[in-house]
Amino acid sequence: MLMKNYARVDLSFVKGKGSWLKDSCGKKYIDFASGIGVCSLGHAHKxxxxxxxxxxxxxxxxxxxxxxxxxxxxxxxxxxxxxxxxxxxxxxxxxxxxxxxxxxxxxxxxxxxxxxxxxxxxxxxxxxxxxxxxxxxxxxxxxxxxxxxxxxxxxxxxxxxxxxxxxxxxxxxxxxxxxxxxxxxxxxxxxxxxxxxxxxxxxxxxxxxxxxxxxxxxxxxxxxxxxxxxxxxxxxxxxxxxxxxxxxxxxxxxxxxxxxxxxxxxxxxxxxxxxxxxxxxxxxxxSGELEQNIRAFESGLESIASEFKDIIKRRVGLGLMQGLELKDESKLGEIFNAALANGLLILKSGKATLRFLPPLNISAKEMKKGFKRLKKAIASV
Ligand SMILES: Cc1ncc(COP(=O)(O)O)c(C=O)c1O
Structure with a gap:
């Protein structure tokens, strides 16, 4: 038996590849969290x-x-x-x-x-x-x-x-x-x-x-x-x-x-x-690849922030350590859960910020897929 020191989500992963994770039921997720900023080269990097x-x-x-x-x-x-x-x-x-x-x-x-x-x-x-x-x-x-x-x-x-x-x-x-x-x-x-x-x-x-x-x-x-x-x-x-x-x-x-x-x-x-x-x-x-990923991630979040002005106060962060500050802190848990339901892993920070720490080598395709899921999650709350 484990100690009760974590309030865990009832979910476990069995396999990963790049910025993808697969859970024990076979559902696939885009990983915008990398653990908590740990898997800097994504999962199962050859x-x-x-x-x-x-x-x-x-x-x-x-x-x-x-x-x-x-x-x-x-x-x-x-x-x-x-x-x-x-x-x-x-x-x-x-x-x-x-x-x-x-x-x-x-x-x-x-x-x-x-x-x-x-x-x-x-x-x-x-x-x-x-x-x-x-x-x-x-x-x-x-x-x-x-x-x-x-x-x-x-x-x-x-x-x-x-x-x-x-x-x-x-x-x-x-x-x-x-x-x-x-x-x-x-x-x-x-x-x-x-x-x-x-x-x-x-x-x-x-x-x-x-x-x-x-x-x-x-x-x-x-x-x-x-x-x-x-x-x-x-x-x-x-x-x-x-x-x-x-x-x-x-x-x-x-x-x-x-x-x-x-x-x-x-x-x-x-x-x-x-x-x-x-x-x-x-x-x-x-090579400039990191800077390119940073720009693409920031602009993806900026466009989500302007699309959901009623929910999101502003984008915050530096590089691939990013956040979307919410206007209403009670929506934080809801969006986190909706993201999970839509196959996207994100994090929470402070009282009202959605936190994003994607793998630093995340591909453009993975990013695009993740942002699509994030929009769906925000739109659903
Ligand atoms: C800024 C900062 N310092 C220290 C720590 C503690 O690191 P660890 O959990 O590896 O002991 C963390 C963990 O989140 C952190 O974000």
Whole structure:
């Protein structure tokens, strides 16, 4: 028997191909969700399956007490994609990537006589006790999980982060595009001001790119679109196309041997998969295919937003991390269910936003089919 921690939809999938999924009754769905932004190359990608299978036949795991060649290559590749001056730690999830960021911030702060971390309202950073505390939504801080770590506070806006920071502030963490609290891309000027403020005041800037990183918004990291160089960047979700992985990149030399670790993190299987996924996405980015998919997806959503002006307030998002904000939040569940009934997988975000995180290599045909089903679903409520 399973624990009751998920409110699951009574549906299970048996097979996938590209942006298609088939359920146990044989019904086919277009996938505009990729898990929750995980299957960046869609389902059953031949090249990824081949790499995973080859690696599994060679070596899946050795302990992190030994050198792991694909882990070193992945660190090198991610560091190159980030501009060269980052070192990497690999875990297995977004929460673990953020735990690593918290430990780095605390240790760095300890050296500088400060320990505070400021996070933003509506953020989401994970489900471990510290990352729950870091999450700027009260519903994630129930009394039954208390006590939480100290010295983590919240601000309603980036401007407030700068006015409320004190001599005790070691780090500020933001998601450049908030994914769970509504699809909210932060304001570019405000973020640039914050980056400058952090640098001037010796505060570490952490960007949580667990959802918006790994080419989801068109560049390897969304920080690049915002023209900032955070001290720490965290990754997970789409990095290995569905094989569990998390990563934390840091520009400073903070950890010493023994400060942090993970049994599974960065093993042969997950890092070999991530290397393949990043190669594929990098070439999609360079060939212009990714940008083309982004434009096509955005314009599909724009035309739906203007066709259903009575239901949809506006399109929101960046790259292939998109949302349609509804005028009436009570319609969110209805449209989600109608989409399912029409053979389309979408997600919900915040109180009133339909969220779309399609595979980054979704084809024009799959997109067209998905939008047709989405229109039918919206028209039916
Ligand atoms: C921005 C962000 N950070 C952290 C997490 C936590 O990641 P995980 O569920 O892999 O621990 C998520 C998951 O949705 C996320 O969206």
């Amino acid at each position: 090249g990824l399956a081949k790499v995973i299978s080859k690696q599994a036949k060679t070596l899946i795991h050795t302990s992190n007490i030994y050198r792991i060649e694909p882990q070193e290559r992945l660190a090198h590749k991610m560091s190159r994609l980030l501009g060269g001056d980052y070192s990497l730690f690999f875990g297995n999830s977004g929460a673990e990537a953020n735990e690593c960021a918290i430990k780095l911030a605390r240790k760095w702060g300890y050296k500088h006589g400060k320990s505070g971390i400021i996070s933003l309202a509506n953020s989401f950073h994970g489900r471990t006790i510290s990352t729950l505390k870091l999450t700027g939504q009260d519903k994630f801080h129930p009394e039954h999980f208390a006590p939480y770590p100290e010295d983590i506070s919240f601000c309603a806006s980036i401007d407030e982060m700068m006015t409320k920071a004190t001599a005790n502030t070691a780090a500020i963490i933001i998601e450049l595009v908030q994914g769970e609290g509504g699809i909210n891309p932060l304001d570019k000027t405000a973020v640039k001001n914050l980056a400058r403020f952090c640098q001037q005041n010796k505060i570490l800037l952490i960007t949580d790119e667990v959802q918006c990183g790994c080419y989801r918004t068109g560049e390897f990291v969304t920080s690049k679109l915002y023209d900032i160089h955070p001290d720490i960047i965290t990754f997970a979700k789409g990095l290995a196309g569905g094989v569990p992985i998390g990563a934390c990149a840091c520009r400073h030399d903070i950890f010493e041997a023994g400060d942090h670790g993970s049994t599974f993190g960065g093993n042969f299987l997950s890092t070999a998969a991530a290397l393949f996924v990043l190669d594929e996405l990098e070439s999609m980015r360079e």
